[in-house]
Amino acid sequence: MAQTITRPSRSREPVTGTALSSRKKRSFLADLYSTAVGKKYAMAISGIALMGFVFFHMLGNLKMYLGAAEINSYAEFLKKLLYPLAPKGAVLWIFRGGLLAMLVLHLHAAWSLTVMNRQARPVKYQSPRDYEVANFASRTMRYSGMIVASFLTWHLLDLTFGVVNTVGAEGTFVRAEVYENIVRSLSRWPVAAFYILANLLLGIHLRHGAWSIFQSLGWNNPRFNAWRWTFATAFAAIVVVGNVSFPIAVLLGIVKV
């Protein structure tokens, strides 16, 4: 059997029982990323990084309930991470760069896997499918992801660059006035509605994603497998409840200038 492989796979030498395949030229990570399983690893690892971000972003924003001074000084603290060891803002920019790289990786892996999956079934089923366990979350990952990404763009233009924020009392956008900027932005109901919608979709995306991480990374242990859904649901719920509370608090006037 080992010697009678008739049709070797397209890009690789067959690995027989008695001989190892010839040495690959590519680096370890590039070789891993060239495969679908490797791309799933990239999805999972970048997903973990982005999950870490959304969690701490939500946690930091909870400070708005403690008042303007608290959250504005927290924003200042982020700029001064490791200061004076590192220059002001340096660590923050390293984080931003890392997150951007992770986002690009997440999008690229998603894109190339989607292309691969479309090619795997060029002729669709001609009758309606009856899905048994695939849920709304798992089947809409691409769309929920795209809507969240477009929200992210708006969110950055709104509260980081101030391009679409309503201007303050002096008529200019002051980035350091985090609290005031949030209140001004979210008191516009269409913005608050988009914010809530995007966060609900983020929660749906997170629930399937947080569970999938375990499968993609091969973290499988019969003792803990039952907890994987619990973790995913709890994580998504915490992030969504925290985030959605902000526009509601602003609209109800609990958080106001």
Place this chain on the structure above:
Amino acid sequence: MKLINDLKLKVWRQDGPDAAGHFETHVVEKVSDEASFLEMLDQLNERLIGEGKEAVVFDHDCREGICGTCSLMINGRAHGPQRATTTCQLHMRTFKSGDEIVIEPWRAAAFPIIKDLMVDRSSFDRIIEAGGFITAPTGGAPDANLILVPKPVADAAMDSAACIGCGACVAACPNGAASLFAGAKISHLNVLPQGQSERYKRAEAMVHAMDDQFGSCTNHGECSAACPKEISLDVIAMMNSDFRKSKSKNRKALSRG
């Protein structure tokens, strides 16, 4: 025995791999509720042959649920509406008089249609050829218990070995992925002592063979739900984990002079 009447079948007819296919409607009368789904199709074919028409081509062999030859997408579900059941073991008592039953072949780029409902599943053979075996000296059967296997390990291997290679996992997967099949075949041998010497060669080679032909896993779980042998998603996690390890372990093995 009860008779089921007025079954409206919408059957996929296709003359050859490159021909355009279409649904053809037939009404089948007087089907015993004790008949299997395939026997109902036999009944239809007998009538068609009697009328001088071409019989509907479909795959079948053992008709006792263990060979993995039968297929069919029945009302949007692989192997029909009953869980853990192959098409040949699906009985007509699942349906009632007047039901409309839509029958389609498996659809995947790797499973080209040969004719009507019959598909070519030799892409699975490519995966097995890449590593779904152990290189053992042939000859007389070894003595029983010559190689000790812990009971839980033997059970886990048996659960994976239950895979009959029918292709329902690929058919049910929205991405046309073969992760459940490859995972079952990899974990079957990779947990057993007999499979250890080729463990990482196997994982790498079989995943590459799978990658070249099928889509990728997005953790819907449709495969496991459609599987007539109820193979668990755990085998996919194990495959992912062994594949990652194989990439570094095989590199290390190859770099020895």
